[in-house]
Amino acid sequence: MFDAVIFDMDGLLLDTERLALESGLEALIGLGHDVDRGFMLSLVGIDAQEGHRRLTAHLGEDWAFGPFDAAWNTAYRKRLSGGIPVKPGVETLLLHLDDARIPRAVATNSRTAAAEGKLHEAGLRGWFGHVAGVDSVPKPKPAPDVYLSAAGAIGARPERCLAFEDSDTGVRAALAAGMTVVQVPDLLPSSENRAHHTAESLLEGARACGLIP
Structure with missing residues (x-):
């Protein structure tokens, strides 16, 4: 049914969104800022620039991004010190796609080098023909750019691609690229329900979309 499959990364392949949320919350509270889990959930799926804009709107223009970024990175790396957790079903699905010789790529709002590093640490990088990061395209999700870039890099027409996403922001991006979309929500249920299929797990x-029996 599909010529290629393109995956989001954090919260979809890697169980890292919850760790990032916990780390950000810890860092902000440690710096004396008044934030809660609900606000942190509003940052899920967006790129770093948009996250900075929302934090500034919430905390005020005089908040210091540098100390937060350093504290967040420290807390995040500490949580990842035992290894990067992979979502259930990922390796089973990738093995099936490999056996079927269906090309695969990653399209993420993370920077390319960071995404490559995390996939390598998780033992997944070799499964993908290309990783399209936010720094390699003009606009981040919800624009379709990273999905179009990923499809082009592996020689697939977007309308013949299946995309897997966890966030509404990512779903909007994949739909704008003209792809069939499966949403597997991670920290938040979908508030838009725009994906072609919504499921509780990757498998x-x-x-649901006929990719595997």
């Missing part, structure tokens, strides 16, 4: 989503 359930793959079955």
